[in-house]
Amino acid sequence: xxxxxxxxxxxxxxxxxxxxxxxxxxxxxxxxxxxxxxxxxxxxxxxxxxxxxxxxxxxxxxxxxxxxxxxxxxxxxxxxxxxxxxxxxxxxxxxxxxxxxxxxxxxxxxxxxxxxxxxxxxxxxxxxxxxxxxxxxxxxxxxxxxxxxxxxxxxx
Numbered sequence: 299x300x301x302x303x304x305x306x307x308x309x310x311x312x313x314x315x316x317x318x319x320x321x322x323x324x325x326x327x328x329x330x331x332x333x334x335x336x337x338x339x340x341x342x343x344x345x346x347x348x349x350x351x352x353x354x355x356x357x358x359x360x361x362x363x364x365x366x367x368x369x370x371x372x373x374x375x376x377x378x379x380x381x382x383x384x385x386x387x388x389x390x391x392x393x394x395x396x397x398x399x400x401x402x403x404x405x406x407x408x409x410x411x412x413x414x415x416x417x418x419x420x421x422x423x424x425x426x427x428x429x430x431x432x433x434x435x436x437x438x439x440x441x442x443x444x445x446x447x448x449x450x451x452x453x454x
Contacts, residue, residue, distance in 0.1 A: 320376065320433060322444040323369040323406070327429070329422040330412070332361040354381075354398040355412040363414030364424070366431060369406070370442065376402040378436040383411055386427040386449075388420060393430075402433075 355363065366383065381398040398411050411431075418424065430445035 320372045320374075320441040321370065322431070322433075322442050323371055325369070325431065325444055326367040327426070328365060328367075329424075330361075330363065330365050331422070334361075351408045351410055352400070353410040353412060354400060355414045356396055356417040357415035360415035361412075363412045364418045364426070365410050365412045366429070368409045368411065368431070370402070370409070370433070371406050372402050372404055372441075375404045376433070376435060376441065379441070380434045380436075381409075381411060382432045382434065383413070384430045384432075385413065386429070387418075388424050388427055 384393040428448035432443040
């Protein structure tokens with residue numbers, strides 16, 4: 299009888315679908331000069347060739363800026379996902395909000411989000427005071443979120 303109840307429990311547990319998870323594994327952030335993105339093929343073709351890590355920028359033609367490199371893991375594909383980057387800059391005490399559209403495959407993925415041009419006026423000497431990055435599905439559902447330590451500290 300005990301063996302039968304264990305067998306029934308194991309069969310029932312195997313049929314419960316696992317929840318699809320999306321998570322930020324790690325986020326790096328740093329200033330990058332425009333020449334960081336230069337590739338040898340660009341000298342021949344005149345067109346920017348991206349590496350295997352996609353790059354999304356607030357101003358497509360401006361490469362120099364402050365970048366967040368995201369390593370994320372998704373169990374299911376995220377078509378038409380939306381990244382929301384909220385940043386408190388040294389020159390502005392209120393969060394500035396930037397959005398990026400991206401479709402993600404169901405696997406470990408890396409992606410770069412760049413605040414370029416007028417969206418990062420402090421240049422290489424400026425670093426964000428605090429930041430929060432969230433990923434939303436096409437219908438607006440929050441899939442994942444990651445924030446810096448100072449994001450939750452109360453203002454004094």
